Amino acid sequence: MAIELLNREVIPETNQAPASAPVSGDVFxxxxxxxTRLARSEREIDAAQAVRYRVFVEEMHATLSPDAMRRRRDVDAFDAICDHLLVVDNAIEGDIEDQIVGTYRLLRQEVALANNGFYSASEFDIEPLLARHPDKQFMELGRSCVLPDYRTKRTVELLWQGNWAYSLKHGMNAMFGCASFPGVSPEEHAMALSFLHHTVSTKGDWAVSALPELYRPMDLMPMEDVNTRKALSLLPPLxxxxLRLGAMVGDGAVIDHAFNTTDVLIVLPIASISDRYISHFGADAGRFAS
Structure with missing residues (x-):
């Protein structure tokens, strides 16, 4: 699941993924x-997990394992194999625990396949998608969250600058991950889910579906009954x-009772990201790096 934090204009379509390029030091x-940069130590990862706990549990009422609830940390087995992207506010006095205001969890395909696979595979049947693209490298985005006071355009820009720079550095070709609607009743999001199903479903080589035993239909309304303007207004910002980047959405939603969300799978080939987005952040991911 992922907290819905993104609300800015970005883009549709280009024909080639940009070449891999270095970034400036370890700051993206x-x-x-x-x-924005990757976590440098176990201490910083622990601090990111504390931020996730504040958002997912205290704000969104997720239910974690007893140990995680006792420790007041959102933690699972995937944390050990992921890279943890941070947004740090250096103006905050104190230790790093006090300075981390946002985070994303990043998992590259080669790392996932050498360990426990992808987190999204617990909800969506992604193996056929990977098998159809043996020449591409995928990265999973997850556990995105930002503290309430920092849910601003510049924080989101930095998170996406970090994702963009990381994907270039590691030669990634596509991103995917779960994104969430609040609550566990898809029917409450009938218009928005139907809009996604009818307009941006993954197709062909990019087709992917929820696991059969978890599958919940998204086509809850015929397209002629969907008010596009209203449907867009009902979509979570993330x-x-x-979608503005050019992403597609997999077939079927999944109820995540632990996180109190209805999840869909986002699939974003990097070749689908438009030149305007690339020029905004820099083809070499360097616009905001220094």
């Missing part, structure tokens, strides 16, 4: 006192932002 971007 800076805007004012904020910077999903709306992904």
């Amino acid at each position: 971007g800076r805007i004012g006192t904020l910077e 999903i709306k932002g992904y």
Whole structure:
């Protein structure tokens, strides 16, 4: 699942994925006192898990394992194999635990396949998707969250600058991951889910579906009954932002009772990201790096 935090205009379509390029040091971007980079230590990962706990449990009422609830950390087995993208506010006095205001969890295909696979595979049947693209490298985005006071355009820009720079650095060809609607009743999101199903479903080589035993239909309304303007307004900001990049949505939703969400799978081939997005962040991921 992922907190819905993205709400900015980005883009549709280009024909080639940009070539891999180095970034400046280990900092992917800076805007004012904020910077985005990967976690450098177990201590910083622990701090990111504490931020996730504050958002997912205290704000969104997720239910974690007894140990995680006792420790007040959102933690699972995937944390050990993922890279943890951070947004840090250097203007905050104190230790790093106090300075981390946002995070994303990143998992490259080669790392996933050498360990426990992808987190999304617990909800969606992604193996056929990977098998149809043996020449491509995928990365999974997950556990995205930002503290309430920092849910601003510049924080989101830095998170995407970090994702973009990381994908270029590691030669990734596509991103995917779960994105969430609040609550566990898909019917409450009938218009938005139907809009996604009818307009941006994955097709052909990019087709992917929810696991059969978890599958919940998204085509809850015929397209002629869907008011496009209203449907767009009902989309969580993160999903709306992904669509502006050129993302597709897999077939079927999944109920995540632990996180109190209805999940869909976002699939974003990097070749689908438009030149305008690339020029905004820099073809070499360097616009905000220094």
